[in-house]
Amino acid sequence: MSQQKSAILVPGKIHPRVLDRLQAEFDILTAPQGAPLELGEADAARVRGIAVSGAVPAAWMERLPNLEIIANFGVGYDGVDVAAAASRGIIVTNTPDVLDDEVADTTIALLINTVRQLPRTEAYLREGRWANNGPFPLSPLSLRGRHVGLFGLGRIGGEIAKRLEPFKVKISYHTRRPKADCPYGYHASLLDLAAAVDTLICIVPKTAETHKAIDAAVLKALGPNGVLINVGRGWSVDEDALIAALQDGTIAAAGLDVFQEEPKVPQALIDLPNASLLPHVASASVPTRNAMADLVVDNLISWFGNGTVLTPVPETPPK
Ligand code: NAP
Ligand code: 8YV
Numbered sequence: 001m002s003q004q005k006s007a008i009l010v011p012g013k014i015h016p017r018v019l020d021r022l023q024a025e026f027d028i029l030t031a032p033q034g035a036p037l038e039l040g041e042a043d044a045a046r047v048r049g050i051a052v053s054g055a056v057p058a059a060w061m062e063r064l065p066n067l068e069i070i071a072n073f074g075v076g077y078d079g080v081d082v083a084a085a086a087s088r089g090i091i092v093t094n095t096p097d098v099l100d101d102e103v104a105d106t107t108i109a110l111l112i113n114t115v116r117q118l119p120r121t122e123a124y125l126r127e128g129r130w131a132n133n134g135p136f137p138l139s140p141l142s143l144r145g146r147h148v149g150l151f152g153l154g155r156i157g158g159e160i161a162k163r164l165e166p167f168k169v170k171i172s173y174h175t176r177r178p179k180a181d182c183p184y185g186y187h188a189s190l191l192d193l194a195a196a197v198d199t200l201i202c203i204v205p206k207t208a209e210t211h212k213a214i215d216a217a218v219l220k221a222l223g224p225n226g227v228l229i230n231v232g233r234g235w236s237v238d239e240d241a242l243i244a245a246l247q248d249g250t251i252a253a254a255g256l257d258v259f260q261e262e263p264k265v266p267q268a269l270i271d272l273p274n275a276s277l278l279p280h281v282a283s284a285s286v287p288t289r290n291a292m293a294d295l296v297v298d299n300l301i302s303w304f305g306n307g308t309v310l311t312p313v314p315e316t317p318p319k
Helices: 016-025 041-046 058-062 082-087 100-116 118-126 129-133 155-167 190-196 216-222 239-248 286-306
Strands: 007-011 027-031 047-052 069-072 091-093 147-151 170-174 199-202 227-230 253-256 275-277
Touching: 007 016, 016 027, 016 286, 027 041, 041 047, 047 286, 058 082, 069 286, 082 091, 091 286, 100 118, 100 155, 100 199, 100 227, 100 253, 100 275, 100 286, 118 129, 147 155, 147 190, 155 170, 170 190, 190 216, 216 227, 216 239, 239 253
Parallel strands: 007 027, 007 047, 047 069, 069 091, 147 170, 147 199, 199 227, 227 253, 253 275
Antiparallel strands: none
């Protein structure tokens, strides 16, 4: 009898709270990520939902004739083939809002770490060099007097901007459409924004349009006092151009939470003293990841309980 029960597929690894809560409500099937889906026909037919942190390719959807919903762990849902989901009437949900504050806090911390070299100063103390060699050298850069440009001013970008205000920096932004009633200066192109500011924060989604948007020309426009902070996706920065720009002084420094090919970080970046590097941790606190996990599960429970979802992505609105 239980052979006939509908099931949720959980590919690869996911936050343990997602699994704990799902197990109380549904049958769970698992499968390795990054490989063709190998489920027998009977099991494939039982799958009505997927809970995922990572990729769901169109080929998987083809193998699951009764799939109704994909609940993505993360506000960025670039791992899920949403066009394929939309064409099959499959709903995709993500985890917006609940991580905005955490990611914005981390962005400010990364910005200050980058301009004031704070991780390097702490390493200096821990290695006993303060006592042996005297004070750490003054940081060449400061946040004082900076003009910050936000590439992306959505839920998270808006929270970053609010946090920047008390730091008394000038704020400008670029998005495809200017925001109504926005106090910050708008630039119609990323290149214009980069030329106007000396600090660029990237917080746009991974889409075809944002691929390597921050390229050699944008970095040149940012200039020798320039600081780049990326908390969006590594996809949006031409990493080779960035390494060259940091090596030859085209820009002054960069702070990165995201990379082109995670978890691989190029040794050339690691070797650069003017790069501050984090292992994709902007939302990675216990409370925030718990809230994201709950939203994944709540979307599934709501869908199978009453046919509604809490946070559908715009490409797959529920009917
Ligand atoms: P959001 O509310 O949808 O905001 C996205 C912003 O990007 C909007 O202002 C949008 O404005 C702009 N945008 C989109 N495409 C653009 C383009 N081609 N050119 C210029 N601007 C563009 O998303 P969010 O919740 O703030 O999240 C943003 C992204 O941050 C996520 O998709 C994810 O990739 C990343 N993220 C990273 C972490 C981390 O751990 N590092 C954590 C959370 C999120 P327009 O539509 O007007 O262009
Ligand atoms: C998470 C993120 O690190 O929400 C996003 O888009 O990038 C981060 O919050 C990621 O989703 C965890 O898999």
